[in-house]
Structure formats: structure tokens, C-alpha cells
Amino acid sequence: MMLIIAWGNPLRSDDAAGLRLGELLEELWRERKRPVRRITVHQLTPELALEIARDDVSTVVFADARDASAEAGGPPPEILVRPLLADPRTPVLGHHLDPAAVMACARLLYHKASPAWIATVPGVDFGHGEGLSDVAEAALSRLPEALFRLTSE
Template identity: 50%
Template sequence: MLLIIAYGNSLRRDDGAGLLMAERLEQACQALGLMVKRISVHQLMPELAVDIADQAVRVAVFVDAQPAQPGDSPTLFPLAVEAASPSVGHHLTPAVLLLYAQQLYHHCPPAWQITVPGVDFDHGETLSQTARDSLSHASALAQQLAVLCR
């Protein structure tokens, strides 16, 4: 199973682009025959380590919007547990969640991050042209994820 964890705030314009990308990825991956579980949250929480550590999860992918330049494209890159250090603060990173899954549940699948470029994170519900254009990459990203899941 492919686990997609999207995080962002749909009321902060482009910050919601990761949530929309995750919806499109889920549909595209299912069309490719993958079993997918999608979780959408405003921010990463320690409880997500339980979902990540599920033995059925073959690959975990985190999807988030990041400030970028107009015209930038989404990026897919691997995450490593070793790069994380435990956090007790308010902000968790995907790498820290992977560490929690490994340390607490003794299972951590290969994990990847997709960053969706955004240029406007002000209050509002519409996406910038950069973020809208990025959503068109969902099908190609799904193809890459399908290879990673096999």
C-alpha cells in the first residue's frame, strides 16, 4: 500500500496546494492499480507514526507546499530516518515522524517528500498560477511512485 500524507492549510492559498496534489496523486495511483491510503492534515502530528508503521505500507510519501519561484515544478526526493533528531516542540518534520515509526513501532517504510511550489501563502482559498500549474504534474509523479512501490 502507498501511504500519502498531505499537510497544509487550504485557507492560506498556495499552502493548500499539497492537499490538492495528494487528492490527484491518490486518483492517479489508484488508476495505475495501486492500493492507496491518503491522510490530509493541517500539520504533522506524532499520531501519524502509527499509520506510517503499518506493516501494509510499502512506501510513504509526504506532500506539502513550499515557497518557490514562479515557474518552479514539484520535486520528489527521498527522506531518511538518519537525518532526523527527535522533537518535543510544536513543529514536526516528516523525517522525525519516520524516526518515531522506527523507534516506537520498529517499522519504517521507504519514504519520499513531494514539494509543491507556491508563491502566495496569504489568506484566501484560490491558488496562484504557479501552484495550479504544479497540479498538472500529478500523473507523472504517480508514475514515479508506482515504480517505487513495486
């Protein structure tokens, strides 16, 4: 089963783009009759390691927004998809983690090391407010081929 972990704050404009990407990915998997489960959170926490360690989870996709302000001036920013590389030195401190640290928790606590990916949506407005910027909306309307390849597993 594909586990999608989407995180962001729907009250901080483009920070919600990762949440919307998680919904779109779940729809893709369901259309292809693939087993999928989506978890939506405001931030990544160590408790997610237990979800990743479930026996039925074969792959994990993290969906988030990224600040694309520096990408202005070039081609339209797109959703980026890359494998999440394991780093045994990833610190697991506090209660707010990055995807590598959550995967490290699953590996260290539950001996589970499923393949993982991170997909990020470009955003330019992370201020207070609801709704996505034109940049985030445009990127979400052009899902990259890499996401479709993930669904064929």
C-alpha cells in the first residue's frame, strides 16, 4: 500500500499546497485501483513512524509545499519529485521533524525501511489566508510524469 503523508497549514495560503497534492495523489492511486492511505497533518512528528511501520505499507510519499520565490524569472515552477535518501545521521530531536527524520524513526524503532519519496509544490505566498497562489495552482494543474510512474508500481 502507498502511504501518503501530506502536511501544511490551510490557513497560510500556499502552505496548504502539499495538502492539496496529497489529495490529488490519493485520487490517482484510487483511479488506478491501487491500495492507498492518506494522512494529513500540520507538521511531521515522531508518531508518524508507527504509521510507516505498518505491515501493509510498501512505499511512502511525503507531500509538502516549498518556497519558490527564488525560482522566479525562469520557467514556471513545477512540482518536484525525488527519492528520499536515508541518512543514518539524521537527528531525531524535538517534536517537529523533516521526512528523513520520520523515516529514521521508523527504521530505528520498528526496523522498517520502505522506499520513500518527497513531492513538493512551489509556493510564493505563505502569509495568513486561505486559497493558493496562481503559481501553486498552475503547478498542481500539471502533475509531473514522475508521479504517474509512482502509481504504476
